[in-house]
Amino acid sequence: MQELHTGILIIGAGPAGLAAASAALNSGKQILIADDNPLPGGQIWRGGPGKVRDARAALFWDRCQNALNVQWLNSARLVAFSHPHEAIFELPEKVVSIRFERLILCNGGRELLLPFDGWTLPGVTGAGGLQALIKAGADVRGKRIVIAGTGPLLLAVAETAQKAGAEVLLVAEIQPIFKLMRFMGQLILHHRSKALQAISLYWSLKKIPYLSNIIIEKAAGDGQLAEVHFRRGDQLMTVQADLLACGFGITPNTEIARLLGCSTGGGAVIHDERQCTSVPHIYVAGEITGFGGVEKAIAEGHIAGLAVSDQSISHGDEVRREEAQHFMGLLRDTFAVNDEVRRLASDSTLVCRCEDVPVAELRQHASWRSAKLITRAGMGACQGRICGAACQIMFGWDAPELRQPVFPCRTSTLAAIAASSLKEAK
Numbered sequence: 001m002q003e004l005h006t007g008i009l010i011i012g013a014g015p016a017g018l019a020a021a022s023a024a025l026n027s028g029k030q031i032l033i034a035d036d037n038p039l040p041g042g043q044i045w046r047g048g049p050g051k052v053r054d055a056r057a058a059l060f061w062d063r064c065q066n067a068l069n070v071q072w073l074n075s076a077r078l079v080a081f082s083h084p085h086e087a088i089f090e091l092p093e094k095v096v097s098i099r100f101e102r103l104i105l106c107n108g109g110r111e112l113l114l115p116f117d118g119w120t121l122p123g124v125t126g127a128g129g130l131q132a133l134i135k136a137g138a139d140v141r142g143k144r145i146v147i148a149g150t151g152p153l154l155l156a157v158a159e160t161a162q163k164a165g166a167e168v169l170l171v172a173e174i175q176p177i178f179k180l181m182r183f184m185g186q187l188i189l190h191h192r193s194k195a196l197q198a199i200s201l202y203w204s205l206k207k208i209p210y211l212s213n214i215i216i217e218k219a220a221g222d223g224q225l226a227e228v229h230f231r232r233g234d235q236l237m238t239v240q241a242d243l244l245a246c247g248f249g250i251t252p253n254t255e256i257a258r259l260l261g262c263s264t265g266g267g268a269v270i271h272d273e274r275q276c277t278s279v280p281h282i283y284v285a286g287e288i289t290g291f292g293g294v295e296k297a298i299a300e301g302h303i304a305g306l307a308v309s310d311q312s313i314s315h316g317d318e319v320r321r322e323e324a325q326h327f328m329g330l331l332r333d334t335f336a337v338n339d340e341v342r343r344l345a346s347d348s349t350l351v352c353r354c355e356d357v358p359v360a361e362l363r364q365h366a367s368w369r370s371a372k373l374i375t376r377a378g379m380g381a382c383q384g385r386i387c388g389a390a391c392q393i394m395f396g397w398d399a400p401e402l403r404q405p406v407f408p409c410r411t412s413t414l415a416a417i418a419a420s421s422l423k424e425a426k
């Protein structure tokens with residue numbers, strides 16, 4: 001196993017991680033930024049900083065690349081810690097252990113997927129999932145696409161799909177119109193540039209029907225998605241489609257932080273005004289502290305980078321973060337999942353799609369632990385990342401317990417983790 005040392009380790013090279021590295025590098029401290037993708041950029045700048053319209057991506061990346069004290073480790077997935085100051089990464093050809101003094105977790109969030117009848121049919125994906133597929137080159141030209149669920153990501157995905165040549169038939173938003181109007185009013189009052197962005201996005205999509213207060217009943221088809229059934233009040237609606245992209249918001253990736261003992265609340269990692277967690281050498285920034293978009297990720301990443309490298313934080317930095325966190329609050333209030341969404345699935349709907357466990361079997365249990373032990377829910381390839389989050393929403397269970405490795409890994413990596421932990425114990 002290759003061994004590296006650094007003063008500051010940053011996990012995640014999305015907007016938060018790049019902003020953190022860019023702010024910390026002035027201190028002269030040694031920084032290592034690691035990400036499991038081959039290119040930096042995270043979710044929104046997927047494809048690499050040079051290829052996106054947002055100039056901030058290239059600016060941060062150029063600063064990092066030109067600094068002698070910043071090292072970049074790509075295709076490196078954090079899988080375990082052999083010590084609170086030593087992280088183990090799996091790379092395609094090897095395992096690397098990194099010893100660090102301080103850590104910034106910028107490992108983002110993931111899409112919240114909720115089960116409904118037919119959600120396992122080929123042709124049904126997550127909304128962000130479809131966007132990622134298109135950005136990776138999937139050909140959707142001429143495909144009839146329906147986008148459903150809740151949150152601003154639905155419109156962003158509609159834009160991506162439309163630009164890629166798809167025929168977007170409908171964007172179906174669960175929230176009622178009064179909530180959406182209130183959200184827009186708040187944007188105009190407090191976040192003028194976001195309001196303009198939203199209006200221009202809505203305008204560019206004006207040929208696509210956007211319905212509020214509409215909920216998925218089921219996806220149907222014979223071995224492949226053919227139609228999507230919706231309910232809007234008392235009205236039932238069917239739309240013939242090739243693809244259905246469904247998203248219910250973003251859930252923070254708290255696993256690594258929880259493994260290290262950082263406190264969480266409301267599904268996100270708790271931090272102080274310096275972005276420091278309850279564990280003094282660990283800082284957090286971006287989606288891991290709650291879904292708030294790219295401005296929040298950058299504002300928090302910048303502050304975390306300054307704080308972790310003992311530089312001072314300006315009033316302007318704090319104001320930018322406050323504004324971004326206010327926007328996060330608006331998103332949370334407007335697009336929170338409601339009781340109707342909790343009841344989308346029927347008894348026979350599979351919740352754990354890795355181990356084929358339906359709602360009816362899970363309902364017999366009082367906790368995730370009991371359900372996992374008896375039904376094998378959460379024991380498949382995704383290790384409960386999808387069904388665990390769904391069960392928290394559907395049954396109000398606590399987050400799944402964690403143990404190492406946090407991600408499935410090769411047996412050779414497991415052996416390296418064990419050897420490293422033994423060395424630490426001696």
Ligand SMILES: Cc1cc2nc3c(=O)[nH]c(=O)nc-3n(C[C@H](O)[C@H](O)[C@H](O)COP(=O)(O)OP(=O)(O)OC[C@H]3O[C@@H](n4cnc5c(N)ncnc54)[C@H](O)[C@@H]3O)c2cc1C
Nearest residue numbers: 012014015016036042043078107108128156286287293294
């Ligand atoms: C599926 C999806 C689609 C989105 N689409 C949009 C959009 O179109 N428009 C928009 O405004 N916002 C979008 N967002 C929100 C957007 O992600 C955020 O606004 C912003 O990118 C958050 O930045 P971040 O740095 O916190 O996280 P991210 O950009 O998610 O970066 C986190 C990075 O950490 C890496 N990582 C995670 N776990 C590990 C690990 N164990 N080891 C190593 N690396 C790891 C990830 O690969 C990723 O590169 C999307 C979010 C998701 C989840």
